[in-house]
Amino acid sequence: xxxxxxxxxxxxxxxxxxxxxxxxxxxxxxxxxxxxxxxxxxxxxxxxxxxxxxxxxxxxxxxxxxxxxxxxxxxxxxxxxxxxxxxxxxxxxxxxxxxxxxxxxxxxxxxxxxxxxxxxxxxxxxxxxxxxxxxxxxxxxxxxxxxxxxxxxxxxxxxxxxxxxxxxxxxxxxxxxxxxxxxxxxxxxxxxxxxxxxxxxxxxxxxxxxxxxxxxxxxxxxxxxxxxxxxxxxxxxxxxxxxxxxxxxxxxxxxxxxxxxxxxxxxxxxxxxxxxxxxxxxxxxxxx
Numbered sequence: 190x191x192x193x194x195x196x197x198x199x200x201x202x203x204x205x206x207x208x209x210x211x212x213x214x215x216x217x218x219x220x221x222x223x224x225x226x227x228x229x230x231x232x233x234x235x236x237x238x239x240x241x242x243x244x245x246x247x248x249x250x251x252x253x254x255x256x257x258x259x260x261x262x263x264x265x266x267x268x269x270x271x272x273x274x275x276x277x278x279x280x281x282x283x284x285x286x287x288x289x290x291x292x293x294x295x296x297x298x299x300x301x302x303x304x305x306x307x308x309x310x311x312x313x314x315x316x317x318x319x320x321x322x323x324x325x326x327x328x329x330x331x332x333x334x335x336x337x338x339x340x341x342x343x344x345x346x347x348x349x350x351x352x353x354x355x356x357x358x359x360x361x362x363x364x365x366x367x368x369x370x371x372x373x374x375x376x377x378x379x380x381x382x383x384x385x386x387x388x389x390x391x392x393x394x395x396x397x398x399x400x401x402x403x404x405x406x407x408x409x410x411x412x413x414x415x416x417x418x419x420x421x422x423x424x425x426x427x428x429x430x431x432x433x434x435x436x437x438x439x440x441x442x443x444x445x446x447x448x449x450x451x452x453x454x455x456x457x458x459x460x461x462x463x464x465x466x467x468x469x470x471x472x473x474x475x476x477x
Contacts, residue, residue, distance in 0.1 A: 234268025297325025349383030
């Protein structure tokens with residue numbers, strides 16, 4: 190039997206910030222723990238994220254968690270999942286806001302049922318305003334996004350097309366007088382259009398965690414750069430190729446003009462030594 194409880198807007202443990210928005214949900218369905226006074230911060234982005242987006246989500250989520258904020262997201266594929274998993278990996282709370290019922294038959298996407306269990310087991314919460322048995326219908330998600338921003342002190346957009354759920358969440362955040370943040374991206378990528386537009390419109394550009402903490406009047410973090418030293422000419426060539434950002438192994442081979450076997454074996458050694466990181470699908474980046 191799944192332990193699902195309901196929280197009314199009249200209840201003392203209904204989230205205070207959410208109660209302040211226009212048309213807050215009158216009832217929340219909850220698995221796990223929800224607290225009325227909690228400093229939450231939302232991370233949103235596309236289901237199909239790039240290696241760059243995934244890297245930024247992992248690094249910034251880790252720093253946000255370390256700063257004592259609870260990450261809120263929508264448990265969709267892509268950036269949402271990366272953010273939630275980073276919290277689970279660090280044994281910290283995270284809140285997933287669904288556009289479906291929170292019972293396991295209704296959870297959307299179904300592939301994240303296990304993640305939902307891990308979030309609850311780790312002391313976090315899976316919540317929704319949609320009753321048990323409600324499917325994840327397309328019109329539910331824009332409506333759900335107002336809860337993601339409503340729970341949060343601010344919303345960080347990591348990659349987004351102009352017409353996307355992440356941009357809808359940013360719009361809700363602005364309407365709710367929440368802070369809007371965005372990670373800039375390469376101008377020739379569609380997924381950079383949303384964040385770059387938001388920055389033009391006055392969103393806070395985020396290059397590191399202190400850009401967020403400063404805006405929220407929270408203590409800044411001492412940032413320590415990690416010096417990565419090449420131990421061979423091959424490593425030096427590969428690190429130079431990766432300076433401009435994540436690359437698929439085929440592009441590394443093309444840029445470095447090294448033999449494919451040499452590149453593969455060198456990357457494997459560098460990954461073991463934590464000099465580079467495989468973002469998935471043989472796309473590598475320098476491990477900062």
